[in-house]
Amino acid sequence: MTPATPSDSDVLIANARFYDAFTEGDFDEMADLWAEHAPVSCIHPLSPALSGRKAILETWKEILRSPPPVALRCERPTVHRLSTEVAIVTCYEGEGTHPAHLAATNVFAIEGGRWRMVHHHAGPLSRPIRPAPERPTLN
């Protein structure tokens, strides 16, 4: 049997896992999502760039254990598929029921047959973006 080719839907599922892990404050889930072998990098809002799994997971551990828990919504995720093994998702992030106040770049790569996060960059929007009824789109 030929293994199934990971699809764009699978990219969106991996992207949703990121926001679920954030919202649930689930560090183990967050750690499992980030790639173990590929080079990883992360730019938290307003913050310097981080390189390497250890440094990045340290910041997530800190972020995820900080009360109160934040329900981080992902709005309008769009998949930009670069190759069979790498995809970018652009989306907006909002807290609870507030309009989205951050724009994000999430990059995923195939590792061990599944999409794992290799880069996250979130930064502020000058104007909040309200939720759209549209479905996820593919660029």
Place this chain on the structure above:
Amino acid sequence: MTPATPSDSDVLIANARFYDAFTEGDFDEMADLWAEHAPVSCIHPLSPALSGRKAILETWKEILRSPPPVALRCERPTVHRLSTEVAIVTCYEGEGTHPAHLAATNVFAIEGGRWRMVHHHAGPLSRPIRPAPERPTLN
């Protein structure tokens, strides 16, 4: 002869071309740098995500013709090589001789045997970052 494999140095050269095109207000150079076939996306500082070459180049045309010209420096570029065909560069951006005030994600993919830009995301830093004497690093 086997074609040379595009190297991490070539990624840094493509990344430098982006900042040179910006500083020189050279739209043709900017347009040449962005991929023509791969899906492209762009998040300008504080702005919503853009998808597609046409929409992205329209914004660059506008940005690059706005006087006065801005000398945009790239500081501490770091290459995160995801595959033979895709690489992420994280770096900081500063204007003229001012400390860097933006953090950036630049993604490049091989198209026609050379690195072309497929994604750019720049966002503000809470504290400016001063230039470092260190050389470019590889993650």
